[in-house]
Amino acid sequence: MLKTNEDALTETQLETEQVFDGVLLNVHRDKVRLPDGKTGIREYITHPGAVAIIAILPDGRLIFERQYRYPLHRAFLEIPAGKIDAGEAIEACARRELREETGYEAASWEHVGVMHPCIGYSNERIEVFIARDLTHVGHAWDEGEFLELLSLSLDEVRAAVSAGEITDGKTMTALFMALDRLV
Incomplete structure (x- = not known):
């Protein structure tokens, strides 16, 4: 080290x-x-901090969201993520965000680690989780939240990153952090 x-x-x-x-x-x-x-x-x-979730479907595909991000005026492919509420435990936040955004609950959770996406100008941290053994229960989007859900195989994810179709930093970093656990 x-x-x-x-x-x-x-x-x-x-x-x-x-x-x-x-x-x-x-x-x-x-x-x-x-x-x-x-x-x-x-x-x-x-920034209050956030979580990012690599959600793995029973067939091994990963859940992605396509969401419009106003600062760059376009939609991005990214893994489910969201802000930690004041006093909220990080796994509780991950569970809440996965349920709200994707409609899935997971029976198995693994904390992968933490990333700091903007160290030059922010104290933001993002706690990364893997969620397995998913059950679909229906989404609960926040007011004003609009997104599309899709699932990608790991090979499709790699190809999308290589083609510049996935450029979100938290998504790429989380996938890299968890790569050994996904193959």
């Missing part, structure tokens, strides 16, 4: 201000002391 001397790289917060308070995101601007003793400004987004 790569060893680093974290203390030599630490930046210490001297001042902080919240410059935007949104429904999902909050933007902060901090004055920090840099490792060389000088000062700098750091702007960053705070």
